[in-house]
Amino acid sequence: MVVFFTSSDCGACHHLRAIFIQYLQEYNDLQVFEVDAAISSALTHEFDIFHLPSLFLYHDGRYHCEFHCEALPIKIHQALHKALLITPEEEP
Numbered sequence: 001m002v003v004f005f006t007s008s009d010c011g012a013c014h015h016l017r018a019i020f021i022q023y024l025q026e027y028n029d030l031q032v033f034e035v036d037a038a039i040s041s042a043l044t045h046e047f048d049i050f051h052l053p054s055l056f057l058y059h060d061g062r063y064h065c066e067f068h069c070e071a072l073p074i075k076i077h078q079a080l081h082k083a084l085l086i087t088p089e090e091e092p
Contacts, residue, residue, distance in 0.1 A: 001030070002032045002055050002057055002067060002080075003033050003056040004020070004053060004055055005037050005055070006034055006035065006036060006052060006053050007037045007052050012053055013053045015071060017034070019072065020032050030080065037049060046092075048092055054066065056092070057083050059084055063092075064083055065086055065089060067083060
């Protein structure tokens with residue numbers, strides 16, 4: 001699962017959302033939960049979000065990492081599988 005911090009006025013967030021939609025059509029093995037930083041300010045503060053978009057990867061209920069990759073479906077797929085090899089960490 002990816003927690004995707006976004007905002008309605010963030011151009012990069014709109015672009016990444018479109019890429020995730022494309023990704024999910026090709027690789028439907030991922031849940032993406034979108035959090036609007038303007039609406040959920042307490043959660044945004046809890047995660048220490050300073051820039052948008054911000055992505056956090058969870059698997060089997062455990063936090064793995066803040067997630068970064070090139071905004072292409074195949075790159076997301078490759079980066080997700082690589083990140084899942086990392087030992088889960090303590091949540092931010």
